[in-house]
Amino acid sequence: MKYISTRGQAPALSFEEAILTGLASDGGLYVPESLPSFSKEEIASWAGLSYQELAFKIIEPFVAGDIPSEDLKGIIERAYSSFRHEAIAPMVQTAHNEWVLELFQGPTLAFKDFALQFLGQLLDYVLNKRQQKVVVMGATSGDTGSAAIEGCRRCQHIDIFILHPHQRVSDVQRRQMTTVLSDNVHNIALKGNFDDCQNMVKASFADQSFLPEGRQLVAVNSINWARIMAQIVYYFYAGLALGAPHKDVAFSVPTGNFGDIFAGYLASKMGLPVDQLIVATNSNDILHRCLSSNDHSKKELEHTLSPSMDIMVSSNFERLLFDLYGRDGAAIQQLMDDFKSGSMTLSDEALSKASELFSSYRLDDDGMIETIAKVYDSTEYLLDPHTAIGLAAARCERRRQDIPMVCLATAHPAKFPEAVEKAIAGMQPPLPHHMNDLFEREERYEVLSNDMGLVQSFVQKHSR
Numbered sequence: 001m002k003y004i005s006t007r008g009q010a011p012a013l014s015f016e017e018a019i020l021t022g023l024a025s026d027g028g029l030y031v032p033e034s035l036p037s038f039s040k041e042e043i044a045s046w047a048g049l050s051y052q053e054l055a056f057k058i059i060e061p062f063v064a065g066d067i068p069s070e071d072l073k074g075i076i077e078r079a080y081s082s083f084r085h086e087a088i089a090p091m092v093q094t095a096h097n098e099w100v101l102e103l104f105q106g107p108t109l110a111f112k113d114f115a116l117q118f119l120g121q122l123l124d125y126v127l128n129k130r131q132q133k134v135v136v137m138g139a140t141s142g143d144t145g146s147a148a149i150e151g152c153r154r155c156q157h158i159d160i161f162i163l164h165p166h167q168r169v170s171d172v173q174r175r176q177m178t179t180v181l182s183d184n185v186h187n188i189a190l191k192g193n194f195d196d197c198q199n200m201v202k203a204s205f206a207d208q209s210f211l212p213e214g215r216q217l218v219a220v221n222s223i224n225w226a227r228i229m230a231q232i233v234y235y236f237y238a239g240l241a242l243g244a245p246h247k248d249v250a251f252s253v254p255t256g257n258f259g260d261i262f263a264g265y266l267a268s269k270m271g272l273p274v275d276q277l278i279v280a281t282n283s284n285d286i287l288h289r290c291l292s293s294n295d296h297s298k299k300e301l302e303h304t305l306s307p308s309m310d311i312m313v314s315s316n317f318e319r320l321l322f323d324l325y326g327r328d329g330a331a332i333q334q335l336m337d338d339f340k341s342g343s344m345t346l347s348d349e350a351l352s353k354a355s356e357l358f359s360s361y362r363l364d365d366d367g368m369i370e371t372i373a374k375v376y377d378s379t380e381y382l383l384d385p386h387t388a389i390g391l392a393a394a395r396c397e398r399r400r401q402d403i404p405m406v407c408l409a410t411a412h413p414a415k416f417p418e419a420v421e422k423a424i425a426g427m428q429p430p431l432p433h434h435m436n437d438l439f440e441r442e443e444r445y446e447v448l449s450n451d452m453g454l455v456q457s458f459v460q461k462h463s464r
Ligand SMILES: Cc1ncc(COP(=O)(O)O)c(C=O)c1O
Pocket: 110, 111, 142, 143, 144, 222, 254, 255, 256, 257, 258, 259, 260, 261, 308, 309, 386, 410, 411
């Protein structure tokens, strides 16, 4: 399987090269040259498989030729061995024909674990084989950081640097990152917002001359294709549990960088009968504005109570646009150039294609708080703020009541006690046992100004 850039100018790469490259040399993102697709009969034959068995079926065609089957099975087994629930991605019913897919049963309590525990094992395997050392640089609005650190901290071939926006992540999220004191783990609190962190990481990929001799940068953000690939699995897992491929299913996805919902889009292209995908945003609503009124213009980023979705530049939207524009790299380059100057306008054809599958919704902090309270009142089920936005979107935007609606629960409520307490006075969701002493642990991180030179010299100095 070959991987090509969404901007059409970078060389095609193998799977292994693509996951080690991160951003393509033309600034685009890697996608498979062609997608594997599965017949209805084949999908039906997967009913009852364990999460790990299903992951193998779905991931194998993407890595064929690069990773032998038995090795891939080992990578998958190790990746999901630290999850706290045997089902890996259990579902809870919250109303008639409405389900919450709990993607927070991994070690760091957010859906990021699905891809990042997998990516950690994958990188360990590939780098060990190549006897190569790399520098990982990642940007986080709160959840990618801890999942990436957990995935990479035992890998001797990796030095990992995670940039989070200073004072813009929850205390639990920050401590999950900054209390990991391994020699190869470095946290930078950047005086800026998530987009500043992400910009800095992307710009560093374009010019890696600041790295020590012989090192290359690897991405753990969803610009790395392996992240998206691993996330396709749970759409099939949930769909199969609800009667697919014989029945359709719909998903509502709390959205920021568009990685998670893009994986749902790919699942539908690979054969899962998906009736609808709902893009649920907080008041940083650029994707909702784009899909509902063709307004994809940058605005000031707001700090909300769902901080992980405080994102204005959604990296993976480019991957969807690439398909909507008939895989025309030049057209994507033009759109991205326009967006760099403030806004881009989609063609009527692209927008109408998108609306066949996608709907969108925006919910501010007040609406989110109301949703947590209302759902808790009726079911005693406690939502995290991001999931609450997804569930409200599911209830407002759903096209068909007869098709099961799955809302992706992207984080555990204990990561966001401030929002939960605002919704239900006196409620303090407990952290799972393995994090009982999180607030007693020592923290280590560096606060840096939003200055590329400072960040890059920090990375250079601390790369071993
Ligand atoms: C808890 C949570 N929910 C939703 C999202 C949005 O996911 P995506 O960026 O893949 O759209 C994120 C971060 O990205 C997150 O951490």
